[in-house]
Amino acid sequence: MSKYIKNIKSIDKSALLSVGGKGINLGELSRIDGINVPGGFCITTEAYKETVDADIELKSLLENLYELDGKNEAMIRELSKKIRDTIENLKINEDIQYGIDNALSMYDENQGFAVRSSATAEDLPYSSFAGQQDTFLNVVGRENIMMNILKCWASLFTDRAIFYRIKNGFDHRKVFISVIVQKMVLSEKSGIMFTANPMSSDRKTLSIDAGFGLGEALVSGYVNPDNYHVIDGSISKKSIGNKTNKIVIEKSGGSKEVEVEKLKQVEQVLENIHILELAEIGKKIESHFSYPQDIEWCYADNKFFIVQSRPITTLFPLPQIFNQKTPRIYMSIGHVQMMTDPIKPLGISFFEMISESEMTEIGGRLYVDITYDLSSLNGRNRLIMATGKQDPLIQNALKNLVKDKDFMREIPKGKRNVKGGIFTFNSILEAIKSYYVNDFDIVLRLLEKIEREIKKTDLELRRLTGIDAIDYILADSKKLIEMAYNPKLLGPIITSIMVNDSLNSQVKKYTGEKDVGDILTKSLDHNVTTKMGLALGDLADVVRKYPEVEDYLSRNLESDNYMEELKMLTGGQEVLKELKIFMQNFGMRCPGEIDITKERFEERPSQLIPIILNNIKLLNPNEHKMEFEKRKTEALIKENEILAKIKKLPRGNRKAKNIQRKIKLLRTYLGMREDPKYYIVKRFYIYKKTILKEAERLKKEGVIKEIQDIYYLYLDEFRDAIINKTVDYSIIEERREKYKHYEKLTPPRVITSDGFVPASTSDSV
Numbered sequence: 001m002s003k004y005i006k007n008i009k010s011i012d013k014s015a016l017l018s019v020g021g022k023g024i025n026l027g028e029l030s031r032i033d034g035i036n037v038p039g040g041f042c043i044t045t046e047a048y049k050e051t052v053d054a055d056i057e058l059k060s061l062l063e064n065l066y067e068l069d070g071k072n073e074a075m076i077r078e079l080s081k082k083i084r085d086t087i088e089n090l091k092i093n094e095d096i097q098y099g100i101d102n103a104l105s106m107y108d109e110n111q112g113f114a115v116r117s118s119a120t121a122e123d124l125p126y127s128s129f130a131g132q133q134d135t136f137l138n139v140v141g142r143e144n145i146m147m148n149i150l151k152c153w154a155s156l157f158t159d160r161a162i163f164y165r166i167k168n169g170f171d172h173r174k175v176f177i178s179v180i181v182q183k184m185v186l187s188e189k190s191g192i193m194f195t196a197n198p199m200s201s202d203r204k205t206l207s208i209d210a211g212f213g214l215g216e217a218l219v220s221g222y223v224n225p226d227n228y229h230v231i232d233g234s235i236s237k238k239s240i241g242n243k244t245n246k247i248v249i250e251k252s253g254g255s256k257e258v259e260v261e262k263l264k265q266v267e268q269v270l271e272n273i274h275i276l277e278l279a280e281i282g283k284k285i286e287s288h289f290s291y292p293q294d295i296e297w298c299y300a301d302n303k304f305f306i307v308q309s310r311p312i313t314t315l316f317p318l319p320q321i322f323n324q325k326t327p328r329i330y331m332s333i334g335h336v337q338m339m340t341d342p343i344k345p346l347g348i349s350f351f352e353m354i355s356e357s358e359m360t361e362i363g364g365r366l367y368v369d370i371t372y373d374l375s376s377l378n379g380r381n382r383l384i385m386a387t388g389k390q391d392p393l394i395q396n397a398l399k400n401l402v403k404d405k406d407f408m409r410e411i412p413k414g415k416r417n418v419k420g421g422i423f424t425f426n427s428i429l430e431a432i433k434s435y436y437v438n439d440f441d442i443v444l445r446l447l448e449k450i451e452r453e454i455k456k457t458d459l460e461l462r463r464l465t466g467i468d469a470i471d472y473i474l475a476d477s478k479k480l481i482e483m484a485y486n487p488k489l490l491g492p493i494i495t496s497i498m499v500n501d502s503l504n505s506q507v508k509k510y511t512g513e514k515d516v517g518d519i520l521t522k523s524l525d526h527n528v529t530t531k532m533g534l535a536l537g538d539l540a541d542v543v544r545k546y547p548e549v550e551d552y553l554s555r556n557l558e559s560d561n562y563m564e565e566l567k568m569l570t571g572g573q574e575v576l577k578e579l580k581i582f583m584q585n586f587g588m589r590c591p592g593e594i595d596i597t598k599e600r601f602e603e604r605p606s607q608l609i610p611i612i613l614n615n616i617k618l619l620n621p622n623e624h625k626m627e628f629e630k631r632k633t634e635a636l637i638k639e640n641e642i643l644a645k646i647k648k649l650p651r652g653n654r655k656a657k658n659i660q661r662k663i664k665l666l667r668t669y670l671g672m673r674e675d676p677k678y679y680i681v682k683r684f685y686i687y688k689k690t691i692l693k694e695a696e697r698l699k700k701e702g703v704i705k706e707i708q709d710i711y712y713l714y715l716d717e718f719r720d721a722i723i724n725k726t727v728d729y730s731i732i733e734e735r736r737e738k739y740k741h742y743e744k745l746t747p748p749r750v751i752t753s754d755g756f757v758p759a760s761t762s763d764s765v
Helices: 013-030 045-053 056-066 073-088 094-104 142-157 159-167 272-289 345-353 371-375 377-390 392-402 405-410 425-436 440-463 466-484 487-511 528-544 547-555 562-568 572-586 605-618 623-647 652-700 707-712 715-724 729-742
Strands: 005-007 040-043 112-121 135-140 175-183 189-194 205-212 226-231 234-239 245-249 255-259 293-300 303-311 329-332 359-362 365-369 750-752
Touching (some): 005 013, 142 159, 205 272, 226 272, 234 272, 272 303, 329 392, 345 359, 345 652, 345 707, 377 392, 440 466, 440 487, 466 652, 466 715, 487 623, 487 652, 528 547, 528 605, 547 562, 547 605, 572 605, 652 707, 707 729
Antiparallel strands (some): 112 135, 112 175, 359 365
16 A cells, blocks of 8 residues: 555565564464455554654653663653653644545445554564553544554553563664554454463463453453363363453444343353364464464354464473474473473583483473383383372373373384483392381491592582583583482482381371371481571571661662671671571572572572571571471370370281381481482582683683673583683573573473373363
């Protein structure tokens, strides 16, 4: 039509910067055979830019906006309103008005239109601004359309849109807006369709939400819609909502909310045949865009119309398959470790050091390919049993998956990937020894040996630099694995696990009590995490003695300089002394500690401040120790109760003696289950300090810009940077952007190569 106006049917991908993502998608949809898209046109970003640039006052306001950051909230809100008011009172120039009038001349003057915004960023044209700009429904008449075009332009500068751009680093000057004017459909029914499940990332389940009237009621959350699931062309689930309200159009323009007739409120909106018809349309659209879609649809005059389609941005990515037979099945390692955050490349390199199984990186998380493990009956039973002890929800997902006999017949066979873990032949032998020789001194001597090895590693790495230091780490990682999987360390842990199961079973048989192991294992003496909790309690008790220190910490929750500033306060030296003791034992720890890139307590001590203050608030002085002893006493009382009951049984003394022995084994060894990870983390921190020292050197040499940039390099790439004195920064920047996206995603526990995510609930089993 002109540089200002484009008919929806004429829009192709080359017009992205002129019409935005929404406009491009409508143009693409209109060219898919069998897809009904309401007619209309788009007012391009050129029209917006020329109108805005022609107003001197507006240009001045925008210049003021460009200088603000997100901290100046009040000024941003004030300026936002001024900009919107100014835009809404602009005069659209005659050339643009002529183009709009020409486009409207193809329709009846009483035709209602939906007037929608479509934003686009100059540097990042595919960025999503969904839901930030305004939409106006059933706009009737030329003047009303012109007015709402201005309102759409103004919506580019709502508070929400401005703060979003600041937060995500978008330049306000490079974000523009087009406006879509689209023929209004008098919807009898409408809704949203996801061609993959955006919550679970399951790509085999198509989900449809449906309500009566216009789709705005559903999009805005006004109604409780029907929900239908379709898998492989069959309806797998239907949930009928109580649809009390709907939005309908007014003849004179605009829309209104009305009550749905009582009988229709619980009526199924779409007949089964129409559910399947709509699902087929959804899959056709998904195929065209080559990616799962979030689709807005409506139904009128016995046919479906598609009014919008956009990619689902919350889906967890599919695993990349390289020369492997499919389908493949992947199990999350993060859920087993209770750490589902993304792990940066350097962290992945170190995680792989301690894994016996081959890892697959998906969405910044680590998964293990369990295809071959599930292909054999023995491997399947073994894995399902093991996951029950690690994460019951993973176990549920696997049970649900193997119920699909057709799928299981398709999976290829091969050598199992998941190794024995702690249950190796040698560790089981050591477990048997530990069962018959309950001597914790043997374990203590082993732990002392491990401590000596770690100190030796630390001393060696302190004197090494450059490539020698990195190569030492690579060589030392073999000792790390030997330590982590030392049968003499794992044996007693296996003993405690097996004894716990046996105790629960026997005590239930003898007395009827269930899960007594939970009480019998309270306040274990040899548990590093329990020791850390007690040490934090000790630290809180020292802080509470000095109100000036406590007050300072409560006002400086994010301060990492507090260790220096405490020296100046009354009691500060005493607090620092206790903090030093804590750091010596636990400074290498932190939330998500298995990821080497996470900041340790010693690196960012402010992580401890909320914990310290919370202990002071919730506990009395010394209460943490009294509580520890109280729980230990509860365990002893429960032990005596159980033994007393068992002694009353036939051959009760003999049975009680056996149970008492098992309780002693359990309390002696179960606390050790944290030890392998604790010593891995301790060694990792030594490695990390060496790597950061080398990163500092690279920064001084101008090879890298910031120390943390190395976290986006794998260890071999970091080694190459040390040798070659150069880094490809495009790789770092690309990964940094990817990880921003990964942080927003929810990783599934189990996922297949085609994107199927089996349910983790037991009611599906």
